[in-house]
Amino acid sequence: MPGVYISYPFCAQKCTYCNFASGVFPKTLEPHYQHRLLAEIATTQWPWTPETVYLGGGTPSLWPIDDLAAVLNAIPGRPWCEATMEAAPGSLSPERVAAWRTLGINRVSLGVQSFVETEIRRTGRKHTAQIVAEDVALLRANGIEEINLDLIAGLAGQTFESWRISVDAVLALNVPHVSVYILEVDEESRLGQEVLLNGKRFGAPDVPSEDLQATMYEYAADRLAAAGIPRYEISNFARPSHESAHNLKYWRLEPYLGFGADAHSFDGSWRWQNAEQIDAYVQGAAPPPRDAADKLGERYWVGLRLSEGVHDLEDYRPQVDRLVADGLLQRDSGRIRLTPRGVLLSNEVFQEFLTDAHS
């Protein structure tokens, strides 16, 4: 069954590593965004009833409750089997969490990134390890047990020792789902730009090497697996039956509708993306163009993100053979999967399955 993604792009600060279309926008923009979002949802012909909802952004945990309620009340299908709120640690309150629960939210993803205060401060975030522990306790007190904690390997000033502190802290909180990302260095974030320019701002000179980032990632993967939280997708780890039902739809090529600035949609055949910039979205830019999905290629370069891999069919035979010979893919019981080395070099693997590579 399909899912719904809703974007709330407003944040309390712009984190140095963030490459999303989110930020600190004037308060006066918010009613216009809300108006446009409700109009977008109201004009939707629902071809199906969603079973999952995902509130991302941005920082939807800052969404004023009345506005959030108006949006969720417009989405059919409540109670959804899974409804996730992305939350910034420290933005939770007993009233807010109780209201989320009433509105159907049953899963919360906390953007922790690190439990080491010096690292957190350099990203622009304000929380502490203590605040994260209190947030987790508050969610559980309100009956929300499906909790994800995000970590990033590669933050400025991070060392292997400090990474171990963060991994220990995640395990101590005993949550059923953990996401481990490797820092993305690109032009879209201030830290990424600074690293690319060999600059000194935002702690860029103290970003750990790519080799160390890979070591950190593998260490976290091993520790999580040993604790009964194995990897099920390149960046996602969960106890069995606690995987994100919504995010699995992306990787299994199931349909979803996205609402709000920069939201993506996929109806099974076509993909489209709303205006990325909040101003353009609020002004009601023309309906976004639709692109035919490259179903064959996507089945590989999206499906291979999952530990379950994809069926080993005849398509892309030369590419698959070469990647198996290079030790990046493995064949197993009629399926192909990334090897541990393939996980670290996944972008190179996926490149082989982009449309142009198919001959």
Ligand code: SF4
């Ligand atoms: S990382 Fe999250 S909280 Fe920080 S700016 Fe990006 S969307 Fe906002």
